[in-house]
Amino acid sequence: MTGWSVEETLGEAGHAQHHHTKADGSPYPHEECPIYAALKDGEVHHQVCDEVFWRKDGTHFPVYYSSTPIIDEGDIVGAVVVFQDVIEIKESETKLKQALHEINQLKERI
Numbered sequence: 001m002t003g004w005s006v007e008e009t010l011g012e013a014g015h016a017q018h019h020h021t022k023a024d025g026s027p028y029p030h031e032e033c034p035i036y037a038a039l040k041d042g043e044v045h046h047q048v049c050d051e052v053f054w055r056k057d058g059t060h061f062p063v064y065y066s067s068t069p070i071i072d073e074g075d076i077v078g079a080v081v082v083f084q085d086v087i088e089i090k091e092s093e094t095k096l097k098q099a100l101h102e103i104n105q106l107k108e109r110i
Helices: 013-016 034-042 087-109
Strands: 043-054 060-072 075-085
Touching: 013 034, 034 043, 034 060, 034 075, 060 087, 075 087
Parallel strands: none
Antiparallel strands: 043 060, 060 075
């Protein structure tokens, strides 16, 4: 989904590669990132649903993701991030909101 091969991602900082910028184009400091929070606090961060990941070609796509720390002998040694491209869900939400808005406008006229 991101366009990078496994070889291009191994050993690389995932945030710098595909989570560096917010959808509005503003920087996304890793200190604010729930993925990195799992590395700091050892907690599972579930259901982040309002962010984007960036592709190798510079485009982005909306994602839902969770971040789970990897703990080895009591030490946090990494994190597993599971994510889903949710562009179709986001498009459906937009269409639903528009339809509800149109229904409300019709009700006001009646």
